[in-house]
Every structure is written in structure tokens, then in C-alpha cells.
Amino acid sequence: MGLMDWLKQPPPGRREELEARVIAALRTVFDPEIPLNIYDLGLIYELDVASDGDVDIRMTLTAPGCPVAQTFPATVADAVRLVEGVTHVNVELVWEPPWSRELMSEAARLQLGML
Numbered sequence: 001m002g003l004m005d006w007l008k009q010p011p012p013g014r015r016e017e018l019e020a021r022v023i024a025a026l027r028t029v030f031d032p033e034i035p036l037n038i039y040d041l042g043l044i045y046e047l048d049v050a051s052d053g054d055v056d057i058r059m060t061l062t063a064p065g066c067p068v069a070q071t072f073p074a075t076v077a078d079a080v081r082l083v084e085g086v087t088h089v090n091v092e093l094v095w096e097p098p099w100s101r102e103l104m105s106e107a108a109r110l111q112l113g114m115l
Contacts, residue, residue: 014085019049021083029079031061032068036111038076042103045094053087055080060099069093 026039026047038044038059046058057076061069068075073091080089101114 015049015051018051018053018083018085019047022047022049022055022080022086025079025083026057026076029076032072033062033066034112036104036108040105040108042105042108043099053085055086055089057089057091058094059091060094062099064095 023039026044027037029038030036031038031041031043034041041062043061044057044059046056048056057080059073059076061072066072073093077089077091080086080091101109104112104114
């Protein structure tokens, strides 16, 4: 790692703190068909938060025929952009692997009475 790379490194813990705030923002976005947030519902397959504020999200929806499939990624990106320290957001909608109830958090299953 060169000097310039070293200087660009965030203070210890900054990336983790930013990731926690991004997750909190994701928990404010609710699935249009199931009254749970998309993070605990297991719709976020991959979350990559870089120390420079770039956020990449791979997510799915509960069903490929979901009527909000075209607009929902922008809704998610808008919520994450509100997080202080986020500089760029990329949301990719994927269908593999298909979403299943097993991807839900324990808290989400409990909330829906599935435990």
C-alpha cells in the first residue's frame, strides 16, 4: 500500500459505522406486499460499503412478478443516499437464488408468527 492509499484509509471503525447506518436505513424500507423491512425480510443478498462511501447492494424481491420491480431499486437507493457519508449507491436487482422464507431474520419470522 502506497502513501496515497494509506492517507485515503478511514479512521478505524468508520467503515463499520457507515455500514451500520446503511443497514439502519435499509430497515426503514418496507416490502410492499409483506409488512416487514427489506433487510430483516432477507431481500438484501449482498451489501458492500466501502470506506469512501460507495455502497453496492444486490437484492431481490419476494416474487419476480412484483409490481414494483421496476421502481423499488430506486426507492432503496434513495433511502441509502440519505445516510451521511454515503457518496454513491448502486442497487442491483437479482432473481437468483430465489427468495424464500428461510432468508428472513429470526425477528422477522417471530413478527409474522412463524416461530
